[in-house]
Amino acid sequence: MARPKPQDVRLIASLGAGPIGGGWSAHFLARGYDVVSYIHDPAEEAGLRSLIETAWVNLEELGLQPGASLERHSVTNDLEAAVAEADFVQECAPERLDLKQALYARLGDSVRSDIVIASSTSGLTMTEIQVECSTPERTVVGHPFNPPYLLPLVEIVGGKQSSPDSVAWVQAFYRCAGKVPLVLPKEIPGFIATRLQEALWREALHMVANGEATPEQIDLALINGPAPRMAFMGQCMAFHVACGAGGMATNLDQFGPTLKLPWTRLEAPELTQELRDRMVNGCNEIAAGRHFEEMVEERDRAIVAILKAVREIKGGSR
Amino acid sequence: MARPKPQDVRLIASLGAGPIGGGWSAHFLARGYDVVSYIHDPAEEAGLRSLIETAWVNLEELGLQPGASLERHSVTNDLEAAVAEADFVQECAPERLDLKQALYARLGDSVRSDIVIASSTSGLTMTEIQVECSTPERTVVGHPFNPPYLLPLVEIVGGKQSSPDSVAWVQAFYRCAGKVPLVLPKEIPGFIATRLQEALWREALHMVANGEATPEQIDLALINGPAPRMAFMGQCMAFHVACGAGGMATNLDQFGPTLKLPWTRLEAPELTQELRDRMVNGCNEIAAGRHFEEMVEERDRAIVAILKAVREIKGGSR
Incomplete structure (x- = not known):
């Protein structure tokens, strides 16, 4: 058959x-x-x-x-x-x-x-x-x-x-x-999207572990900083477009040396009880008593709105 | 005064x-x-x-x-x-x-x-x-x-x-x-948002360097995967809400061990000529001849649309 x-x-x-x-x-x-x-x-x-x-x-x-x-x-x-x-x-x-x-x-x-x-x-x-x-x-x-x-x-x-x-x-x-x-060109642990998300996530855990940011600050930073842009154009093109006519070439030539700077950490933090509690408590504080179903519903309405908005900008193609 | x-x-x-x-x-x-x-x-x-x-x-x-x-x-x-x-x-x-x-x-x-x-x-x-x-x-x-x-x-x-x-x-x-x-609680190189973005970015560069993803795949993965969600709720709350009633506690108890998995790399890649060219060429292919001002304008319209959408969902507060 x-x-x-x-x-x-x-x-x-x-x-x-x-x-x-x-x-x-x-x-x-x-x-x-x-x-x-x-x-x-x-x-x-x-x-x-x-x-x-x-x-x-x-x-x-x-x-x-x-x-x-x-x-x-x-x-x-x-x-x-x-x-x-x-x-x-x-x-x-x-x-x-x-x-x-x-x-x-x-x-x-x-x-x-x-x-x-x-x-x-x-x-x-x-x-x-x-x-x-x-x-x-x-x-x-x-x-x-x-x-x-x-x-x-x-x-x-x-x-x-x-x-x-x-x-x-x-x-x-x-x-x-x-x-x-x-x-995917290769079988790679975590595939593409999860690897990207996981790199960001491990850095977030480091910052919380070191008292450099709270979970709320992590999320506020993403929501009001890179994420709305990333939802429309990813990260490669965000840098490409931000560098004007020179695009990614200017980005790498100009900012390449910053890759040597300790702007992110390079191993996952020990998941201590203290870190675990800070993450859990931080999220609970943001949730402020709202039930998860309510937040799921809100999240979904938001994603629909964002997808529709992006779709409209891109001219009807999904 | x-x-x-x-x-x-x-x-x-x-x-x-x-x-x-x-x-x-x-x-x-x-x-x-x-x-x-x-x-x-x-x-x-x-x-x-x-x-x-x-x-x-x-x-x-x-x-x-x-x-x-x-x-x-x-x-x-x-x-x-x-x-x-x-x-x-x-x-x-x-x-x-x-x-x-x-x-x-x-x-x-x-x-x-x-x-x-x-x-x-x-x-x-x-x-x-x-x-x-x-x-x-x-x-x-x-x-x-x-x-x-x-x-x-x-x-x-x-x-x-x-x-x-x-x-x-x-x-x-x-x-x-x-x-x-x-x-910020502390003076930390890159502050919060850039550190998060930089962690993701370094992993993206690793993947491109290793032939595991193209710049286009990186961006498609973000745009159609984590970013629309992140634009509304960040990453901590995305995990918190995804885990149902157990929230972040369930996330860390269940997925904590995956932090030990090699789901992301831990040092910035050597910015070789080859890597540089792959990034530059990949972005140029996505741009497909469009001028950067055109893309800036499109990006901005998209961000406005996303921000307005998120604002509406959140009930009028910016």
Whole structure:
């Protein structure tokens, strides 16, 4: 049986009931697909449906595909039934290697051999995950950014046994599905976006550990400084444009020597109890008693507003 | 003579004709102040006025203070005349220590001793800058983020000879002037926002150097991944909220061990010719022939749109 064309995918199996699995289900439903969610435990169904309904409000605001409907969603705790007819499988199981390896051993036999299986893993490599899979050539990483129903990024990379065809197919498919797919040149721990975020995060932890900034100051600095700019143009182009006609060349020629300055630290701090408490307490102070669901809702409305604003500026392309 | 109250400031001297000096002038004009710009060379006046007029379009979109007008702007190349009547001085001279030290020696005598002088320096410390100033107690760092007429952040920190009163005054003043002031607990190289950005930037350079990502992929990853979220809530709160009811505690307890993983590198890469070229060429490819002014204008419209969107979500507070 031939693999469906990326644009011919109709039914997607999303494996997992957490924020990532539920987020993918919501996204695919909004893009007009039929979606079957596999959940490990029937008790998870209510939470999954609630998560998707909450996401739906923002997805409607961003704009649904014609025909998109929550009625095209089904839920099962029968893994083989979930994947039997699927044109594509998005795996969102917990982030444990032994568990993922066992799951891929099972999926390797139960998912039709022409169908691509993409893992949402953020910390494992497909080379590790696919070792017990009998049909590893169609398994790849398709790593979303949280929340997956709003942020367009998907990082794609195959393992040692993945075929280039599978990587190319899933890139084309994600584009059809309204995502911004990035194919990584190499399997690299943390992929691209998380590595960037992690560098910033480790420096933030150092500053908090050393009493040089509070979590609130870290966030205020980002929100009112680099982040609004970064949301529109990233960091390379922010520097490029800021340097006028000389662009990045001027930036590197002029500011290159500052790379030698100790403007950031170079090892992760010891996660002491004290550091942990400062981070926890700082965040709790900012939250000021608000419940996390309230903040999630607010966050999502903000991301929608920002994405719509950026989209308008860029002239309609997502 | 007593220092004016922060809310009673009427006339501001902005020293410098570059993007930072011009940006500060535009911001203060939009907030309804009288502004006198000091320029080193009369030939800089046309460029300065053009920069402010360009900024004005976006400042009108964000909303001017009643009475704000470009007619309340004057330009002079007489330093003593520029600062003679000023209620506050924002210094934006080139980023060279010898030059700033000589300037502060002169300002120390010519600016009324009750008036606060804030430096826009991004890489020097006030302890270094103020060494030849006869009245160093009223000199502080007030570091904006580019473009200063749109991004609200100002990082404040005194030098060894700065008085706590001056730091407190300038914090209150910047708040009156529509900025988000952050008082740093310590004089730290790069301050807060630049350190965070620099950590991310060094990791980006490593990835490009190693062939793990292109500049375009770096920017796409940021724009479609962490940045829209970061623009609304920073990074601490992004993790806090993503972890549900457990918040930052869950984040650190669950993901703390990943700090030991090599998810980012720990020293700046050698800025080889090859790396330099990859960065330059990558940015040029993204720019695709567009002139930088066009991209600056687009960037600014985007930042306005994002700031307005975030402001609306947050309920009217800037």
